[in-house]
Amino acid sequence: MGKRTLDLDDRSARLIHGTDVWSEISDLLYAYTNIQAALTVVGRDADAFLPLRGPATIVVDAGVKAFESGQTDPEVLLGWTRRGVRVYSLPMLHAKVILAEGDPSFVLVGSADAVRPLPKRAEAVLLADEPDTVEEVRSAMAEWKALAGEPLTDDFLQAAVEKYRPAAPAHPADRVVERIPDRRPTPPRPTSPARPEPETRSAQPVGTPDAVTQSAAPSTPPTVAGPAAAPATAARTAAPEPQNWLSEDDDEIGAIGPIVWDRPKYIYLAPLSREGRASLSALERLKHLRREFRVRSEDDGRPVLEVEMFWREEVTKPGAKPGVVYREGWHVVPIQMMGTVRPTTTSQLSSPGKVLQSYTDYSAHPARTYYYLQTNTAGRTMAYRILRDLLAELGERPSFDHAYMMQHKVDAILNLWPEISYSDAG
Structure with missing residues (x-):
């Protein structure tokens, strides 16, 4: 792979900056699983651009205030733990650091929180692969995890998901999953005589759910033409x-x-x-x-x-x-x-x-x-x-x-x- 993968050429560091630094960061981390991260803010969309999986580890602020304010989304942390990620809580944390272990190993240090990028917010993240710098970050990660103690458990995070709600976001589409029954009647399906009905259709969601967390039995598949039915x-x-x-x-x-x-x-x-x-x-x-x-x-x-x-x-x-x-x-x-x-x-x-x-x-x-x-x-x-x-x-x-x-x-x-x-x- 070498430095060419990191676009460093003969340098040991370069700056990633702009309003959407996570696009480039996600591409850099795509092939890595052995990732150590320390991030102050973990928003509800963090997994979309930082899809951690084991053996990755991450240190976050998983305190009561962080959950109540929406700074840390327990549902994202729960999803990571269920993919083998060890999640540590350190309320004093105010770092934004990622260490990717591999060939080559490199670090990312900067201003970007693990939240959906805001169009008008300019971020800057320094990428470096200098061995001494990588080792220093590795030591800092070990120190933070030692201060945090044992990783968070599935039971703790499941309870946090049920108890806490992030603060109301500016955009309604970014609301967390609601766990309340939906008692609305199924709305009638409108028809459109101006457009012909298709000959075959895929199975569609039927009605509205009885509860957000419940998955219904599959609908009966429609009859479709066999492979030799027509050109x-x-x-x-x-x-x-x-x-x-x-x-x-x-x-x-x-x-x-x-x-x-x-x-x-x-x-x-x-x-x-x-x-x-x-x-x-x-x-x-x-x-x-x-x-x-x-x-x-x-x-x-x-x-x-x-x-x-x-x-x-x-x-x-x-x-x-x-x-x-x-x-x-x-x-x-x-x-x-x-x-x-x-x-x-x-x-x-x-x-x-x-x-x-x-x-x-x-x-x-x-x-x-x-x-x-x-x-x-x-x-x-x-x-x-x-x-x-x-x-x-x-x-x-x-x-x-x-x-x-x-x-x-x-x-x-x-x-x-x-x-x-x-x-x-x-």
């Missing part, structure tokens, strides 16, 4: 009407304006689901994201850029490989899973969407990660076998762990949806 062109189906999972008022959410839909530079194949029921918190996030990112046609007011919600049940078996974390700004092709580990030939394929946000609900069993994608409603759904056959013609097998980045492969995948127009080539 590729006939296997396409009309784009599903965007699901109204919240209320009739949700149909009015979104701005009317110009449609800016950039062409993806790389694409992931994302096995995701919409089988079962979404939590109340997840539905609220969807509503607020639609308010911000849905764009309606200037001609008829229909949504052209929509926000859709998918999810994935997280792996719970010891030693099992965790799924890919799709980060904000990445483009993914959702493959709608229905109770299978891998897509079947009739699994439904949606057009590429851009990840706007994700979060993991650790109160669900198993934990569930929700992904919110901005999509173009002009894109039709189709059978997964069409994509599989296309990749076979390119000498490729479907990959669910790595992005397709070569231009001719990206173009071939995008050409499955010729009905989608892009604002530019980049």
